[in-house]
Amino acid sequence: MNERSVSRRRAIALAGVGVAGIAGAAAVGGALARGAARDEGGSAVEGAIAFTGAHQAGIVTPAQDRLHFVAFDVITKDRERLVRMLKDWTAAAARMTAGRDAGEIGAVNGMPEAPPDDTGEALGLPPSGLTLTVGFGPTLFRDAGGRDRFGIAAKRPAALADLPHFPGDVLDAALSGGDLCVQACANDPQVAVHAVRNLARIGMGVVSVRWSQLGFGRTSSTSRTQATPRNLFGFKDGTANLKAEEADLIEEHVWARPGDGPEWMTGGSYLVTRKIRMIIETWDRSPLSEQEAIVGRHKGTGAPLGKADEFEEPDVPSLPETSHVRLVHPDSNNGARMLRRGYNYVDGSDGLGRLDAGLFFMAYQRDPRKQFVPVQLNMSRRDDMNEYLKPVSLGLFACPPGVSGPDDYWGKTLFA
Numbered sequence: 001m002n003e004r005s006v007s008r009r010r011a012i013a014l015a016g017v018g019v020a021g022i023a024g025a026a027a028v029g030g031a032l033a034r035g036a037a038r039d040e041g042g043s044a045v046e047g048a049i050a051f052t053g054a055h056q057a058g059i060v061t062p063a064q065d066r067l068h069f070v071a072f073d074v075i076t077k078d079r080e081r082l083v084r085m086l087k088d089w090t091a092a093a094a095r096m097t098a099g100r101d102a103g104e105i106g107a108v109n110g111m112p113e114a115p116p117d118d119t120g121e122a123l124g125l126p127p128s129g130l131t132l133t134v135g136f137g138p139t140l141f142r143d144a145g146g147r148d149r150f151g152i153a154a155k156r157p158a159a160l161a162d163l164p165h166f167p168g169d170v171l172d173a174a175l176s177g178g179d180l181c182v183q184a185c186a187n188d189p190q191v192a193v194h195a196v197r198n199l200a201r202i203g204m205g206v207v208s209v210r211w212s213q214l215g216f217g218r219t220s221s222t223s224r225t226q227a228t229p230r231n232l233f234g235f236k237d238g239t240a241n242l243k244a245e246e247a248d249l250i251e252e253h254v255w256a257r258p259g260d261g262p263e264w265m266t267g268g269s270y271l272v273t274r275k276i277r278m279i280i281e282t283w284d285r286s287p288l289s290e291q292e293a294i295v296g297r298h299k300g301t302g303a304p305l306g307k308a309d310e311f312e313e314p315d316v317p318s319l320p321e322t323s324h325v326r327l328v329h330p331d332s333n334n335g336a337r338m339l340r341r342g343y344n345y346v347d348g349s350d351g352l353g354r355l356d357a358g359l360f361f362m363a364y365q366r367d368p369r370k371q372f373v374p375v376q377l378n379m380s381r382r383d384d385m386n387e388y389l390k391p392v393s394l395g396l397f398a399c400p401p402g403v404s405g406p407d408d409y410w411g412k413t414l415f416a
Contacts, residue, residue: 072200136179223244274360
């Protein structure tokens with residue numbers, strides 16, 4: 001029986017539950033197989049990125065140009081509904097990262113009387129390097145009232161400890177936290193938005209959007225094949241970032257290892273997000289020499305002060321004591337390093353004639369207590385750049401390992 005011969009009752013039933021009833025071994029397996037075939041012939045910009053693997057895609061994957069990040073609150077108290085949604089999300093993600101519709105019926109092949117199980121705005125577009133990465137926030141384990149809604153409080157990793165208050169933070173609670181997060185990265189903004197939109201549609205009644213952020217123009221490189229981009233201050237950003245090719249460093253600093261915490265997080269990573277508004281109008285009136293002293297790099301070449309090449313190792317003791325590069329360098333933080341995947345953002349204006357623009361910071365690491373927290377404390381207390389920054393949001397998520405195959409789904413070992 002082909003898709004057009006599905007009965008009206010069957011089509012309406014499928015549409016009413018998103019992809020519930022079609023997620024499962026057949027749906028996930030079919031999407032994965034088709035995704036692998038699509039990946040063989042795709043280019044780096046337009047092709048598909050493998051969905052399955054030991055680690056989730058979208059972490060060490062070469063950073064794409066566009067981002068749609070969303071944090072969700074779980075609004076159901078039913079553990080089984082949450083697990084069913086995660087299975088449905090996994091099936092839909094496998095399909096969409098392969099360049100297909102979110103559901104088996106699709107945007108245009110269903111009965112006219114029933115809502116489609118894909119929203120349709122990505123019809124005709126290639127996979128565009130789409131990756132979808134999911135994470136679990138501290139409040140999924142115990143909510144703000146201390147309740148263990150889903151019987152998983154004992155499985156909360158110690159590394160998922162609440163982050164401290166950092167000097168200079170002006171956090172908006174409505175733009176912070178979240179029970180779940182989804183990071184959609186792609187080389188076409190419409191593909192990323194389509195993916196998030198469909199996951200939100202599938203999760204209706206189980207989750208609701210808490211906050212979201214669009215990003216453009218990656219602010220770091222995660223592969224040696226990529227040129228170093230520039231942030232909205234005009235400086236090259238992420239020169240010293242960890243690269244996917246540095247396998248030993250990635251293993252040491254990014255992936256949770258056996259014994260680090262609960263077994264369900266082995267092979268996963270911890271994500272910290274921060275929305276940092278840049279006071280660009282003030283920055284733009286600062287002399288070039290002052291800008292370079294604050295950053296610790298030459299604006300044109302990206303080289304450390306006193307050096308000629310971007311990738312030369314900085315002479316840390318010779319840099320200004322309150323320069324950004326000196327304060328965040330591993331030598332100043334007991335060797336702590338992170339894998340950054342940030343993006344620029346412009347969210348219109350603030351009503352006072354200034355752009356509401358800045359950096360959506362994202363960093364993956366093995367343990368935020370030993371990596372992000374000490375580096376951020378060092379920076380927030382002493383960095384001259386703080387005069388031009390206003391952090392307004394903060395998020396922390398445990399991103400489990402990758403999906404292994406048709407019988408697996410995001411969070412399976414957590415909810416087992």
